[in-house]
Amino acid sequence: MQRLFILPFIFLMVCLACTIGWFLYRAGNDATEVLARNALMEVMGRVGQAIDRQTLSARESLRVVAPDPIPPLEIGGKPVLIPFPTDRRLLEERLWIANSLFEDPSYVYFGGVDGSFTGLRQESANVYMFSTRDGQGGKNYVYYLNGPGTEMKLRAVQEYEPRDRPWYTRAVERKRETWSPVFTDFRLKFLGLTLSKPVYAESGQLLGVATSSIGLRHLTTFLQTLPLGSNGVAFVTEMGGEMIASSANEALYKPTTGSEFERLNASRSTSATVQQAFMAVQEYLKTNKPVPGQLVLLASPAGNNQIAVAFRLHHDDAGIDWLAISAAPRSDFLGSVTGGVYQTLLLGLVAVCLTFVIGFVLLRWVLRDIRMLTLAAKSIGNGEPFPKLNIDRSDEIGQLAQSFQEMERNLRTDRLTNVLNRDSLIAQIEFRRRNASEANPLHFALLFIDLDRFKAVNDQFGHDEGDRVLISVASQLQRALRRDDTVARFGGDEFVVYLHGVSDEEIAKSIAEKIRHSINKPIPGRDGHEYQIDASVGVALFPQDGLDVETLLRVADSRMFDQKRMHRILAY
Template sequence: MVCLVLTIGWFLYRAGDDATEVLARNALTELIGRVSQAIDRQTMGARESLNVVAPPAVRTAAPGQPPAMLPFPVHSKELEERLWLANLMFEDPSYVYFGGADGSFLGIKQEEGSQFTYSVREPDGKNYVYQLRGPGTPMELVAAQEYEPRKRPWYVQAVQRGRETWSSVYADYRQKHLGINLSKPIFDADGKLLGVANSSIGLLRLTTLLRALPLGAHGVAFVTELNGDMIADSVNEPLHQIRDQDPDLRRLNASQSSSPLVRQAYEEVRRYLARQPAQSGKLMLLSSRTEGGKIEVAFRLHHDAAGLDWLAISAAPRSDFLGSVTSGVYQTLMLGLMAVCLTFVIGFLLLRWVLRDIRRLTQAAKSIGNGSPFPDLNINRNDEIGQLAQSFVEMERNLRTDRLTNVLNRDSLIAQIDFRRSNCVDGSPLHFGLLFIDLDRFKAVNDEYGHDEGDKVLVTIAQRLQHTLRHDDSVARFGGDEFVVYLHGVSDMEVARSIADKIRHAVNKPIPGREGQQYVVDASVGVSLYPDDGLDVETLLRVADSRMFDQKRLHRILSV
């Protein structure tokens, strides 16, 4: 009897430990996905703003012909218009400016809300700084400075490299948070340097996002450079120090964090990178044992040709996920002891019953990770295992859906598409289309009526998209005012475009708002088809996103 009881306890412990490991890794994977998405949106915003100032060359249809380049503005008025457009692409305060090879300078900075700073310098003159409330509003002179843009680090570094270049992370002395610049040298058709365009972005949004994530009782998430210098974290500690008598910026290193879990997680990642280099964009999962028990670590390297090398890291003790399982194991073990004492048969039946439920939990945890349909648990129990089963159902809903709009989130849609691709048969090849949707004029609703009204607009748009689609189609929110629609079985571009027009018509209907207001937003829609435009989801999204931006530019031209 004792051996049987020990066997029961061992199998219960192993099954619970396996389920907990899968659950912990899936939770960390979801967290890293959110952090990576935030990093990509901020860095992509900086790059797209520079592309507004100086659009990249466009390939021509004629073979052998060089790419066509849009001429860079000759007059300051045209350059100013582009800077305003680039600046208004950001939801957060931003700074976009241009330093000319002749020493001229023009920059527009959004301080907060509708407060802007306008800086202008003629060649060999002073830099005049004005305050204004927006394009075309009266300007008030606030300062006249000695400023030579060609001697600034962002200008020198971009000219030396001859391509887009990220600066080092620096401290914004006015805003009291970290920031980074992306600089882009501008050349004319003959290769002559015209100047350097620069987009300055703040990194406070990353820390705000990390500290709002559902990390569990002891979980952490943070972003560092390769050397461990902190960029953002979920721990409430200062990331840098600025002293009046010390001009150097003192950055917090992950190895010096007040959180033992941050220090341990970074040390595990550092050891891994010392053995073998990580692939950019690839999610890595690590396990480690510390004095306090096992921890799970997930990280992803963000690298680009402009010099960005950031690590997004998330870690949590396995004990954060083990509590309810352990409690259920102990209770069931006691029931097993009683059953074995009564009869061998009752104990055997009890063992099968308990293991069956835990196997279902393990299978459910795996299905959350690989994107397969969530199985029906059919676990109707009032103990801790029943509570854990209910937690699995709630977790599946939280991991796969966007909390605001209740449609799928980015990772869930990608996982479902990958699941369909991996399970299609040769006799019935998979065809589908992707629609990348970006809302136009949505930012105006947010700015004028507040984020609560903006959220109502997003919820209404999500409902309209769901009502417009078929049963086999899916819609997901990719963050902000961007949605992606999966069109199952669509293989014809004209069919996809007709659905896109139907969606635009649905989105364009007025939306009732506060105090009788009527909000009207539009949508720019990009279309891509599988397998015609790509064989993986990332390629299809990139193609659809590019076509969406083309349509958005067309809308702007037509609206002028």
Template sequence: MLCLAVTIGWFLYRAGDDATEVLARNALMDTMNRVGQATDRQLLGARETLRVVAPDPIPPAEKGGQPAYIPFPKERAALEERLWLANSLFDDPSYVYFGGADGSFLGVKQEEMNLFMYSTRDPQGKNYVYHLRGPGTTPVLIATQDYEPRNRPWYRQAIERKQETWSPVFTDFRLKFLGITLSKPVYSPEHVLLGVATSSIGLQRLSDFLQALPLTRNGVAFIIEMSGDLIATSVNEPIHKVDGANFVRLNAGQSTSPIVRQSYADLVAYMKTQKLEPGKLVVQSLQTDGPKTELAFRLHHDTAGLDWVAVSAVSRSDFLGSVTGGVYQTLLLGFIAVCMTFVLGFAILRWVLRDIRKLTLAAKSIGNGEPFPSLNIDRRDEIGQLAQSFQEMERNLRTDRLTNVLNRDSFIAQIDFRRRKGTEVAPLQFALLFIDLDKFKAINDQYGHDEGDKVLISAASQLQHALRKDDSVARFGGDEFVVYLHGVTDENIAKSIAEKIRNFLNQPIEGRDGNQYHVDASIGVALFPQDGLDIETLLRVADERMFEQKRMHRILSYGVNREI
């Protein structure tokens, strides 16, 4: 009985482990999508504020035309108005400024709620920094400094690249946070350089977002530069520190979290052998001696020179809580069963292993295209929940949502699976019926798509009732269906079955407002292997024969109408 308990626990664990891998990877993809959206929103602020200060040319309405340029303000007051407008565009504080080709400078930065820093440079090269409460309020001088914008990295990089350019992530020594700058050269319609418009944004909001993510107990998410320096992390730890007079960035390899360190090490190992493709999500198992952990990473790249890598990892053990509880409960029942009869223990063993075997076979069938077995598991525990999840997954992947019969891909996959199982001793033989509903288009056009959908649903139901257990039916699109007839090798038998199906489809269909719809069907037959050795050839042959029958139906219908 002890072996019985251990066996039950082992099978429960294996079924749970397979399920938790799927759950962990789904959680990873959801987290990575959220991180990508948050990153896009954060960077969008800098890009959109720049477009307020220096709008892009309006594309020509006609091909070959000239783009329309929105004039850049010549007066300081007009430029200042644009800077104020750009600064108020998003809730996140940003520093928006413009360095002119003549050495002028003007910038507006929100320090805190209703407190702004206003910077301007006079022709003598002095830069004056003021505090003020908002546009039109009285400025208070707080600093005077020597400042030449044309010598700054953001100015020179934008001029050299002649396009929008991201700076490296920098550290704000005064406010102690990370930030990044997007610069854009501004030209007149005659392509004369007017200066460089720039927007600097803080990146603290990204860390706040990651730390607020609903991650699992051992899940992590972080964003790094290609060098490995942390930009944001879900781990509650500093990503920079003050070392004397220096402000030092921390690397993911220096994180206090072992999962972050191992995730970064696996990412580095991956990049040594393969190149990261922008936007491609890579999911793999984390190389660790601890609990099984899934890792995902994606390169965030744009033409302005930004290269960030978003990384997330989650432990499968975070999803094993309920399964582990089931294991402990089963072990306890096994020890109690030692004092009970062997018959009771054997009955429990069969009851549990039967459902676990069903789940195992179902998990394999989804992966290799086998026909999905009927689970018939009516339980309210973790196994019942897994069974329900497998059934929903199979239905979404394999069936046509309208008619609830197989879809095209699932139908072809099941035939390929049967062909792989065929042997020389017991070769696979079957027939394909390609079915087209002759009068469907007229009903759909006259009574609308809702009534047309009723016809398709009814036709699919009639087809399912007309077939044997080993046969199957799929919707190939529109009003076309394909039927697989297992073991049918004789053309006459296949045609008789086709005629039977046609009679089923000829039954009236109840519609809206008391209407009754009558459809007919044209059916083409193809036999394997007589008519083709691959599914594509068989479908083409059956389709051609279906069209021949449809043509014959039209000729006969035309002849009957002429006699009338």
């Protein structure tokens, strides 16, 4: 009888222990999936910002050489055309200004309809290449110099007809800004990209084509600095898979014959993770049409050989169609959970062997803590307020809880200024949109703020002083807002302010002007210096200017650049 009693009791304890293990595995597996998703979302947000910065440098340099028409102040009015200089000296001044806008200078040049050509590129520190060609039948003269007004030394005389070049003919055919295909610069040995724009006189007559050419090597350098884990990758490709940038340590092109190069395709990458991720994206695109700017997270079934994949299509009307992809093996995230799961399972087995009651209490205790971690991780991904974790433990689960809280701070706030970051602001706005209703409609305004004269502080006094300015600006913005309003740093010297309940454009503009005045106050710096900066602010209203956050940001960004161009014109 005693044996008959012991055997069912042992069987019951084994079943209970297996149940504990199964629940622990399921909870750990759920937490792993959420961790993978949020980590990839953070990486993709940074990659998107890097791509935007890279293409923005070409676009803004080009707009200095050939500015867009100024929008009319009144509805129905005509845009104001900024005359293109016919004097070569004035054109050269614009080229020098355009070349100095960004830390990574671009090659800016202009080909005239008469066959003339003027170009400027920074080869290295204080070394510039200046090219010039007269009209029909002239030679192209290449000079080297150390800066504006310095002695020019002739280096080469070339046969060069700009009107036959692809950058010229494509822009003339399309009659608008046009990106070139990604190319390999055979002389400087890096991938590059060119943005060209036809220039017209006020009469509509074609004057020529202005162009800004940029290198893409800094995009790879940025990807290699991302916190991707031991086996994670991030890369950017064209739609066909031709690699543009990659965090994997591999050459993106190789020489074939002469000055020709063969680009690396993601399907032939030396990284198995890159190959798997690209194949997963291609399978998705066979049955789904990608939406530009939309982040897509692909399913990650359980298994040691499976990977978590996220991608986004970057598109603009000038001709860019790039896939930004991030991926990591699921095991990279599982390792942070399984240790705590196995240790807790062992404790559960010991407790069950002691008494049935202790085992049951332990089961509830373990599941409660892991479930709290899972719900907390899901709340981060959904943009909801982060719940308080009342987990006071010193084991791996306690460490994981601390990691969750640290991850929440890293995911939602900018580390330098301690305000929200881009993805966190967008997630919070989307959370408010989902919870709005006809009985409780949502109205808000977005202010896109870009600092003027900030680059001068960085260049003259160093990045530490530039960081001091950014921290001060973030603090001023927080003090200027109400409790329901929010400020976020979007990267570099750009901030976005969310104004809750603001539906009137004039009110939003008055708040924007108030913010601009608060930023315009002198900022104390090192050694008694004071920095005087300004800001350009663009306003967009929901739902008047757009029904989604990306549209509102584009509208506010465009209006901000219109104001920035006006500031530059007034400064001249």
